[in-house]
Amino acid sequence: MEVIWFAVFTVLLAGYFALEGFDLGVGLLLPVLGRTRENRDRMVAAIAPYVLANEVWLVAVAGTLFGVYPLLEGEVLFGLYPLVVAMLLSWILRDAGLWFRRRLGGSAWRGFWDAAIAFGSLGLSAGWGMVLYAAATGFHASPVHPLGLLLGMVVTLLFAFHGWTFLGWRSPGTFGVSRPGWVLAASALVAALPALGVLGGAMPYLLEHSAPAATLSVLSVMVLPVAPIMLGAQVWVWRTFRPGKDAFRLPSFF
């Protein structure tokens, strides 16, 4: 049962990197590819239908961390206190930017929230690299280490590349590239590699620190039957918003 829940945890975290990775990547690229307001509108509209279904993977990661690895939850989050707070604030800014940018008409208003999306995405992407570095050292080293910062840059670049690939898949040609589905899948895998690597290394430790069998069986009975529905809902999102001529239908809600 520990192995099943380790697999669930791995799928959730890797899924977060693979899916939310391109949302963050597109956010990072806003100042680069979105010089005009029209282009930024298109970029945000391209990710808009996916964001709610993608970011929730991290909420699920945190919930699973609490339920399956309760002893680690406090240690990990508290051990990285300033970083976690900074990442949460980044996440909040990014989300607020998405929800608010189109609620008023003015250019300054939308520009301000677009900047919030870009900064929030940067904070989250770089933060993830540093978290992974700290995790690789068993949370003994401070994440603000040259290697941590380097990994932060690597994750940021990976996400940006993934976001660029996503734009090429969802609206071929609009941003200079067009990418078939398998390339997007490959870049998703690459974006998830850092997380997979760290989780692979931490596997024995995580298995050893799982919640007791009684807790895991309750979780299994309650959660695993719903897993197909969760998966089905995600598939439904991808089927509904697949690329086509109206890949970014404007006006979009975000």
Add this chain to the structure above:
Amino acid sequence: MDVLDLARTQFAVTGSLHFLFVVLTLGLAPLVAIMHTRWAMSGKPLHEGMTRFWGQIYVINYALGIVTGLVMEFQFGLSWSGLSHYAGDVFGAPLAMETLVAFFLESTFLGLWIFGWHRLPTWAHLACIWLVTLTAYASAFFIMMGNAFLQNPAGAVVRGDRMELVDFGALLTNKALIFAFPHVLGAGLFTGGMVLVGASAYRLRRKAQENEFFSRSLRMGVVTAAIGIFVTMAFGYAQFGAVPEGKFGGQNLAAAAPLGFMIEFGQLLGLVVLFVMLPMIKVLPRARWAHPILIAMTPLPFVLSILGWMAREIGRQPWMIWERLTVADAMSPGLTQGMVTASLIGFAAVLGLLAVVDYVLIARVIRRGPRDLDLGATTREEPRTPALSH
């Protein structure tokens, strides 16, 4: 303030902010779902308009529910790692279920609903908002299950220096859960109903053209508020059988005061809704003298909701888990004043500002009425704003 007070303040501020938005989400979700159902069945523009207008208010409100909720989820590990260390094997389960079974689906279906306009077939689109409502209620259930465990740690035993789950059924049937959960749902309906009433009264008072639109909304709001406050009061009083002795006793005045205020004003409001507004439901849309009063009543359910949580949570002090673990012991060991102060300022400032912006945006939607809505907009309706102004 010492570090414990600061950490508690942070949880109280973020938790209260979270619930202000969540309580309206819980109330509006079923109402929007009903409106959408009517639209799907009749195909009338009136029902479409109601779905989009109240739906837009619902989703703008939802944004702050999400971002405050994110902080809530991570705060357990940041400030209260003693709780997960001592009782994570029990308390973690409902939280994990909330994220996996409820919120994961809620967020996914909400995205489908918001962006599925003109894309999804009518009935699939309608199913999305009902699934959002269902999972929102499930979410509330699991969170209340976690909270009820803190109030009354049923179903677990202390083994060594940690708590262990022995009876999941006892978690489900916790006496601190079974009455409190409907109480919260009732409060949500009451809040959603009163927002419909207040906003409709505002539009009617301004002699908006959409007379039928807002007369209907106002009547729907009155009925919902009446059902909501009845359920809230009934399950509120029913809870007293489950309150442990001493929770609101002499030395716990800080919990007894909000409880007293909530009961007194809640009862008064309940009488007004059930015995004045409900009988007058036919005339209220035309009773212009009553509209300022109805508008002024809109904030009251929010105040009452926060008072209710204050009573429940302050009443638990000094326990994190009733008679098992104190709040002081639950705090993360090594947490410093500097850490909490910095994060408290950061979260309070950012979330506080966003909350204000969110309410201004909601007020703006109400002031402008049901036109130029973003939710469900089609290309035809697009740019009212100059597109070339960058």
